[in-house]
Amino acid sequence: MAAVGQGFAPALWRFLGYFTVLTNLLVAVVATAFALRPLSRLAAPRVRLVAVMSIVLVGVIYALLLRNVWKPEGWQLVADRLLHQAVPVLFLATWALAARGGGDANGPGPVRLGVKDAAWAMAPPVLYLAYALARGEADGWYAYWFLDPAKLGDGRMALNTVMLAAVFLATALIFLGFDRLLARRKS
DSSP: OGGGTOOHHHHHHHHTTOHHHHHHHHHHHHHHHHHHOTTSGGGSHHHHHHHHHHHHHHHHHIIIIIGGGOOOOTHHHHHHHIIIIIHHHHHHHHHHHSOOOSEETTEESOOOOOHHHHHHHTHHHHHHHHHHHHHHHHHSOOSSGGGOHHHHHHHHHHHHHHHHHHHHHHHHHHHHHHHHHHHHHHO
């Protein structure tokens, strides 16, 4: 953005338009809470489910739909690999190795994540969709080509929204299944 005469504020505004960046920030907060205060609400099983599902899909969607959209070099390449590959793998490993039990979905006590927790896992993509569309309407810029209603038209935009929602919900349900499997194996 500096190359086109834009300053820090517009660059920051653009940077915070990406689901990747916002999800990596969420993972940083959750991982920090889990490391420093594992019984806090920010480290609760439901919050970890939301974070792991979101960050894993950041990696998968990037690999399938966005990797060939640009060719980062230098430090951008390093940042790209960290945000889309390293963090998803490392947080997935952290989530898989985390102790099960010791709290309910929201905090301390016995844990049993259920289908309602999958609905909570849908919060980030739903909120991001509203945010991305509002931002795009306000300034004409959409972070992702598959969420640009001006280029896609209403029908394709609706289809993309439904497909992404289905992918996020299915992924949340898969992680719930893994969570239950891991809980049984550890007990």
